[in-house]
Amino acid sequence: MDYNELSDKAAEYMRLALPLMRKHGVPMTPDNYTVWYEHVSGGNQELSLSIQDMVKETPLLSESQCKTLFKRFFNIEKEREEVYQMRLELARLLKEVINFIYSSVMHTDKTNQRLNDLMSRINRDMSAAEIHQIVDDILAETRQAMNSGELLTERLNTAMTEVEKLKKEFDVSKQEAKTDTLTGLANRKAFDDVVSKVTNDADDSGLDVCIIFADLDMFKNINDKHGHLVGDQVLRVVANALKDSVKGRDLVARYGGEEFAIVLLNTSLQNAKNVAENIRQEIASKRIQRKDTRESLGVITMSFGVARYVSSEGSESFMQRADRALYMSKRKGRNCVSEAPPPII
Numbered sequence: 001m002d003y004n005e006l007s008d009k010a011a012e013y014m015r016l017a018l019p020l021m022r023k024h025g026v027p028m029t030p031d032n033y034t035v036w037y038e039h040v041s042g043g044n045q046e047l048s049l050s051i052q053d054m055v056k057e058t059p060l061l062s063e064s065q066c067k068t069l070f071k072r073f074f075n076i077e078k079e080r081e082e083v084y085q086m087r088l089e090l091a092r093l094l095k096e097v098i099n100f101i102y103s104s105v106m107h108t109d110k111t112n113q114r115l116n117d118l119m120s121r122i123n124r125d126m127s128a129a130e131i132h133q134i135v136d137d138i139l140a141e142t143r144q145a146m147n148s149g150e151l152l153t154e155r156l157n158t159a160m161t162e163v164e165k166l167k168k169e170f171d172v173s174k175q176e177a178k179t180d181t182l183t184g185l186a187n188r189k190a191f192d193d194v195v196s197k198v199t200n201d202a203d204d205s206g207l208d209v210c211i212i213f214a215d216l217d218m219f220k221n222i223n224d225k226h227g228h229l230v231g232d233q234v235l236r237v238v239a240n241a242l243k244d245s246v247k248g249r250d251l252v253a254r255y256g257g258e259e260f261a262i263v264l265l266n267t268s269l270q271n272a273k274n275v276a277e278n279i280r281q282e283i284a285s286k287r288i289q290r291k292d293t294r295e296s297l298g299v300i301t302m303s304f305g306v307a308r309y310v311s312s313e314g315s316e317s318f319m320q321r322a323d324r325a326l327y328m329s330k331r332k333g334r335n336c337v338s339e340a341p342p343p344i345i
């Protein structure tokens with residue numbers, strides 16, 4: 001969201017968003033406000049379409065539906081917040097450890113000084129009782145130094161465990177930020193990152209990289225006829241079918257609403273077209289039923305666009321070509337695979 005929006009515009013959106021939130025009985029939390037503000041501002045068409053679809057099913061949206069929308073469309077904000085919290089936690093831990101080490105060093109300096117004093121007092125004229133006392137003092141100092149050494153080791157071990165735990169949480173959160181919550185596939189950001197990396201590598205190695213863009217045909221009809229939840233079920237079935245159709249090294253992502261994308265490494269254009277054609281047939285032959293009523297959803301089909309990376313064209317042009325090929329398939333009547341023409345360089 002562009003928060004630099006002119007303030008009168010922002011006020012206008014607020015005037016539109018608040019009554020809507022009241023109408024739906026949605027609590028005025030910052031997350032909910034973000035969803036409704038973005039909707040009324042028209043800044044996110046996909047979000048608005050989803051709200052419209054949901055409203056068709058249940059005229060008043062529940063708090064949990066708003067939560068789902070926020071998670072789906074504003075996950076990045078959540079990631080930022082988590083990273084921020086972890087940074088604070090790490091800074092607190094480091095400060096604590098540094099303070100502890102500092103006070104231990106100061107303590108060791110003092111112990112050294114006291115030991116030196118005790119040593120300098122030893123001389124030949126001392127009585128047995130005096131020597132006994134000094135030996136006791138030296139032993140007490142040494143014991144104390146050992147104890148504080150042990151305490152330092154223990155504290156450092158605890159800090160290490162806490163840092164390890166934080167690191168794991170951070171990894172999980174990073175993973176979540178790259179995952180589509182509905183299907184468990186990689187999300188658009190993860191896909192864009194991988195395409196950018198593999199195309200850079202391909203510029204050096206010259207190895208074949210292909211991508212497939214795939215979009216469900218007339219998916220709106222499924223949502224309209226059976227509702228959003230059944231639509232979600234279809235998206236999950238399709239996601240699993242796509243995942244099962246490629247090798248482990250290839251990446252399948254949910255690119256947006258009902259659009260999916262696949263990166264195929266070390267694969268020729270002909271083989272990529274074969275993969276797309278196999279998926280097309282697999283999806284078209286599926287007979288998906290509603291989980292609740294067992295009613296058949298009829299034939300579900302997908303359109304595909306396939307492109308092979310041409311050295312140094314860059315990831316943006318590569319993806320644009322695959323996207324254009326996908327729309328060629330839509331124009332040809334859907335349920336088919338089209339190949340992207342080479343880039344104009």
Ligand SMILES: Nc1nc2c(ncn2[C@@H]2O[C@H](COP(=O)(O)OP(=O)(O)OP(=O)(O)O)[C@@H](O)[C@H]2O)c(=O)[nH]1
Pocket residue numbers: 049050053182215216217218219220221223227228229230231232235256257258330334
């Ligand atoms: N159930 C569900 N629907 C979604 C989701 N994301 C997007 N959609 C819906 O997907 C539909 C896409 O509609 P359109 O862009 O008109 O495309 P289409 O009906 O598939 O038609 P073509 O692409 O032209 O074949 C809209 O109804 C969106 O609300 C989602 O996460 N769940």
